[in-house]
Amino acid sequence: MSQETEEITVLETLDHLLDRGVVIAGEATISIADVDLLYLGLNVVLANVDALKRTGRR
Amino acid sequence: MKSVIIGAHLHRTDIEPEAAAIPVAGLFLSAIEVADDQPLGDRDLLLRVASARARLLDRATFIAIRYGFSVHTQQEAATKCVDRIDRWRELLSAHRDEVEMTLKVAASAPATRPDRHAFASGGDYLRALQRSARAVDADPSFRAAVERLLVPLAVRSRWLRETSSVELAMLVRRADLNRVRDAGEQLRSEFPAVPFLLSGPWPLEVFADDDHQ
Numbered sequence: 001m002s003q004e005t006e007e008i009t010v011l012e013t014l015d016h017l018l019d020r021g022v023v024i025a026g027e028a029t030i031s032i033a034d035v036d037l038l039y040l041g042l043n044v045v046l047a048n049v050d051a052l053k054r055t056g057r058r
Numbered sequence: 059m060k061s062v063i064i065g066a067h068l069h070r071t072d073i074e075p076e077a078a079a080i081p082v083a084g085l086f087l088s089a090i091e092v093a094d095d096q097p098l099g100d101r102d103l104l105l106r107v108a109s110a111r112a113r114l115l116d117r118a119t120f121i122a123i124r125y126g127f128s129v130h131t132q133q134e135a136a137t138k139c140v141d142r143i144d145r146w147r148e149l150l151s152a153h154r155d156e157v158e159m160t161l162k163v164a165a166s167a168p169a170t171r172p173d174r175h176a177f178a179s180g181g182d183y184l185r186a187l188q189r190s191a192r193a194v195d196a197d198p199s200f201r202a203a204v205e206r207l208l209v210p211l212a213v214r215s216r217w218l219r220e221t222s223s224v225e226l227a228m229l230v231r232r233a234d235l236n237r238v239r240d241a242g243e244q245l246r247s248e249f250p251a252v253p254f255l256l257s258g259p260w261p262l263e264v265f266a267d268d269d270h271q
Contacts, residue, residue: 012257013108020263021065021122024138 061089062098063127063135064111065120065261066142068150072118077110080129082136083143085150087123088114098126115261119154119232121146122261149266153229156213158265159238159258161204161226163196165219196224200245200252207241214265227264235259 064077067086073079077088090107097103107125114120129135139146177183196204204226209215212228219225230238235258242256 008255009257010105010108012255013112014104016122016260016263017104017108017111017125019124020260021124022142022267023124024063024127 059091060094060096060128060130061087061091061135062103062107062125063123063129064088064090064107064114065122066139066146066150067114067118067120068147068154069118072120073114076113076117080132080135082132082139085143085146087135087139088120089129094130098128111261115157115259119150119157120261121149121266122263146266149262153262153265155233156229156231157235157259157261158263159212159228159230159235159256160260160264161208161228161242161254161256162223163200163225163252163254164223165196197252200249200254203245203248207245208238211238211241216264218264229262229265230259232259 061078061080063080065088066082067073067079067088070079070081070086073086073088078091080087080089088110090103090110092103104125111122127138129138174183201224208226208228211234212230214229216227217224218227228238239256245254245256
């Protein structure tokens with residue numbers, strides 16, 4: 001697996017961990033600085049067509 | 059110690075030894091135990107939970123709980139989840155052999171995200187955000203191909219829109235995962251210029267929360 005593909009996979013995994021699933025009432029959404037640095041958002045990656053093309057087929 | 063909750067499962071054996079199991083009204087919550095002062099935003103903890111989440115899905119389908127829910131006692135977990143237990147049991151029994159897959163594609167014409175500071179209230183802002191997301195769509199020919207190649211393989215599917223991307227969430231039988239991946243490869247060969255990601259399997263995320271959407 002290339003480094004870029006691996007990075008996309010990690011981003012996608014974090015995207016699901018942080019932004020999907022059942023929200024338990026009263027629990028705060030994580031939005032602290034450490035997570036913001038990690039959680040770049042897959043849309044940023046998707047918007048970069050050239051980067052995606054370089055990753056090749058998954 | 060506190061327990062960072064990962065998901066809800068039908069059986070204890072679906073969880074252990076990959077994670078700790080917390081019994082809640084006949085179901086079990088999977089959890090990673092950490093020190094009380096461990097910040098939930100800690101990078102290593104996030105990656106540890108993500109890794110455990112993937113290993114748990116290898117064992118059995120479960121309902122994903124969004125990261126950030128932590129408890130100190132079994133009683134606290136039960137109190138916060140009690141209203142959902144019956145629904146979760148029903149879902150877990152119905153979809154034990156299914157998982158989610160997602161296809162994300164950049165919007166053909168991304169919408170401009172509204173500026174929060176231009177709105178007097180949070181409600182107005184959220185409505186504007188929803189309007190801008192609703193206007194987003196994928197390229198029509200690509201979307202038609204997805205409907206032809208992928209959607210028929212799913213037990214259920216749903217298109218989701220954000221301001222810059224469109225996503226198809228699919229509920230897929232585990233036995234059909236390779237067929238879905240093959241369909242994704244065919245889609246890639248038919249649309250080499252369209253950047254998209256077909257990813258999964260994931261636990262029950264989108265389809266676990268139908269009543270709350």
